[in-house]
Amino acid sequence: MNRNAFSATTSSKRTQGVNRRLFLRGTGAALGLPFLASSKWLRGSETATPPLRNAFIYFPNGVWEKAWVPEKTGSDYQLTPSLEPIEAIRNKVLVLTGLDKKHSHGGDGHYAKTANFLTGMPVAKTTGKNISSGGVSVDQLIAQHNSGLTPIPSLELGTEPVISGIDSNVGYTRLYGSHISWQSPSRPVAKEINPRVVYERLFGQKQAKGALANSNLLDYVLEDARRVRKTLGRDDQFKMDEYLDSVRSVERRIEYAMREDPRQWQPTLDAAQIAARRPGAPAEFREHIDVMLDLMVLAFQTDSTRVCSMMFANDVSGRNFSFLDGVKGGHHELSHHENNEKKIDQYQRINRWHVEQFTKMIQKMDAIQEGEGTLLDHSMIMFGSSFSDGNRHDPDNLPILLAGGGSTGIQSGRHLAAEGQVPLCNLYLSMLRRNGIELESFGDSNAELSI
Numbered sequence: 001m002n003r004n005a006f007s008a009t010t011s012s013k014r015t016q017g018v019n020r021r022l023f024l025r026g027t028g029a030a031l032g033l034p035f036l037a038s039s040k041w042l043r044g045s046e047t048a049t050p051p052l053r054n055a056f057i058y059f060p061n062g063v064w065e066k067a068w069v070p071e072k073t074g075s076d077y078q079l080t081p082s083l084e085p086i087e088a089i090r091n092k093v094l095v096l097t098g099l100d101k102k103h104s105h106g107g108d109g110h111y112a113k114t115a116n117f118l119t120g121m122p123v124a125k126t127t128g129k130n131i132s133s134g135g136v137s138v139d140q141l142i143a144q145h146n147s148g149l150t151p152i153p154s155l156e157l158g159t160e161p162v163i164s165g166i167d168s169n170v171g172y173t174r175l176y177g178s179h180i181s182w183q184s185p186s187r188p189v190a191k192e193i194n195p196r197v198v199y200e201r202l203f204g205q206k207q208a209k210g211a212l213a214n215s216n217l218l219d220y221v222l223e224d225a226r227r228v229r230k231t232l233g234r235d236d237q238f239k240m241d242e243y244l245d246s247v248r249s250v251e252r253r254i255e256y257a258m259r260e261d262p263r264q265w266q267p268t269l270d271a272a273q274i275a276a277r278r279p280g281a282p283a284e285f286r287e288h289i290d291v292m293l294d295l296m297v298l299a300f301q302t303d304s305t306r307v308c309s310m311m312f313a314n315d316v317s318g319r320n321f322s323f324l325d326g327v328k329g330g331h332h333e334l335s336h337h338e339n340n341e342k343k344i345d346q347y348q349r350i351n352r353w354h355v356e357q358f359t360k361m362i363q364k365m366d367a368i369q370e371g372e373g374t375l376l377d378h379s380m381i382m383f384g385s386s387f388s389d390g391n392r393h394d395p396d397n398l399p400i401l402l403a404g405g406g407s408t409g410i411q412s413g414r415h416l417a418a419e420g421q422v423p424l425c426n427l428y429l430s431m432l433r434r435n436g437i438e439l440e441s442f443g444d445s446n447a448e449l450s451i
Contacts, residue, residue, distance in 0.1 A: 024221035032302035036236040053300040053379040059312040061335035062390035077415040085356040091413035096400040098418030104395035108170035113386040114315040115176035120425035120443030132185040138428040152305040156191040177315030216251045335390025377406035408434040
């Protein structure tokens with residue numbers, strides 16, 4: 001191992017935020033490190049402001065609005081049943097209601113609303129040729145702005161593979177239901193559903209051959225880690241230990257997912273789950289979501305990228321949620337509740353579960369110290385669905401949560417209810433400007449949303 005392998009690389013482009021990236025190195029391996037203020041390798045940049053990260057997390061099939069939308073606005077609003085999980089992070093989250101996507105009021109119930117979740121513009125009705133999401137998605141504009149500053153321009157994650165073909169019921173290509181991130185109106189960005197592939201993309205695929213090629217990356221850099229640890233202050237030693245423990249935890253979970261299942265009895269899987277079961281992709285949905293969100297946190301913590309998108313599932317997902325108490329059947333089916341109380345109750349339980357996963361991620365980010373704040377303070381995490389009520393498919397009163405952004409002056413801990421047809425793209429314009437992108441407008445925006 002190279003004894004002098006601990007290195008800092010400096011971007012030759014504009015220096016927004018931290019301009020050095022630190023690595024632990026081993027034979028054919030490189031593991032990025034988080035911000036460590038006491039490290040001698042950061043000398044000259046200790047006072048730099050950590051960069052701003054951005055995430056756009058999507059869940060399908062809308063929500064039961066009566067259990068989602070708070071009655072009061074401002075900071076003294078009462079949490080609704082679906083939002084109760086955010087109690088522990090309430091002062092870190094903005095609850096946004098009343099936002100609208102006017103270009104989704106036409107078209108079908110799903111595809112014309114999901115494909116433009118991050119563009120806000122009209123989706124072309126097509127069976128596969130001349131596809132168009134209406135524009136470049138907000139995450140990709142941020143990625144272009146940060147080009148060259150991070151090893152990975154943007155990270156697109158999911159749990160279900162891309163679905164092709166035509167939905168003959170509505171005359172739209174199913175491709176629209178598998179993508180929210182678009183490099184151009186006609187070019188979606190491929191998402192990755194295999195945690196192992198994401199891990200290797202973040203930290204560098206090992207060049208070792210034979211049996212060593214399947215070993216964990218952390219094992220290759222431990223010698224360098226021990227050497228570097230001695231140069232750090234006590235607080236940063238603790239921070240580094242926590243980070244390496246997080247990496248090891250992710251490695252073990254990915255390793256477990258790659259093992260052949262020894263059980264004679266096997267759970268029943270739908271077609272999407274079977275297609276997703278490549279080596280490294282967990283068969284259990286909850287574990288799949290958990291490890292993907294952890295990878296997103298690691299990507300931000302190490303400044304591997306500053307923008308991520310994540311689809312909990314594809315549009316029109318029939319994901320079975322029977323692992324939740326009181327829930328039987330698929331998500332999409334239950335979202336078409338037809339005002340049936342039994343279906344509504346199950347639908348709301350699924351909504352609440354999605355918020356619980358979001359909350360866990362936010363808590364992890366808020367526990368990671370970075371500079372004078374936390375990783376969450378230097379991030380904006382947007383979470384929501386492409387329409388409101390799943391039975392009506394309404395693209396207004398969208399269920400949107402925005403966490404973090406303390407370093408940008410966002411005043412969290414409130415419920416903001418937009419009145420009239422306020423475009424969702426007003427929120428995106430606000431986020432873009434906080435990233436230093438001075439656009440006059442984005443999508444169908446007509447003003448910056450005051451957050």
